[in-house]
Amino acid sequence: DIQMTQSPSSLSASVGDRVTITCRASQSISNYLNWYQQKPGKAPKLLIYAASSLQSGVPSRFSGSGSGTDFTLTISSLQPEDFATYYCQQSYSNPYSFGQGTKLEIK
């Protein structure tokens, strides 16, 4: 099974900051890496798929990069609505594992 590890587990930042979250796979997953945003009490929302493709309707301040085992999610200029928990997920092989999450909090 493929293990997904995110860093950091939590992050404090201010509105307007540039933020980067990292996700590492335990083996190569090509570009089969997706990012989700989850707010308290809500279902996850797809942000980025195939490592760098922006899901329809997602603001362009979100971007993704990477391939193989190392991936990043970048938010170019944090907005108040971006404070949430972010998860990476590999869709390379079953079981389709998620990272443990990165909680982005207001500084």
Next chain:
Amino acid sequence: EVQLLESGGGLVQPGGSLRLSCAASGFTFSSYAMSWVRQAPGKGLEWVSAISGSGGTTYYADSVKGRFTFSRDNSKNTLYLQMNSLRAADTAVYYCAKAMSSSSVFDYWGQGTLVTVSS
């Protein structure tokens, strides 16, 4: 508009059974694989099971294999998750999720239904 609506959650004793449903609308249901993803209270996301568009192929996480059965009725646009031999560790919000075509990327999610396993 794609909509996924889960139901069937509740309180069940350890060793008991429960069947979750997920009613789908707004897309050609039989053309898409679907999954269940769960989230224990205060924890992260865990993929549970997937089913092909036809229903002929299913996959399960090791944690539920042999206890859970995922099925679908394409005539009713509905998914079912039969959960048997439930354990306290199965306590979670269960989400149904639609997969993007030919992938296991989850582009739409339901609002979730809470399953609590406790005596």
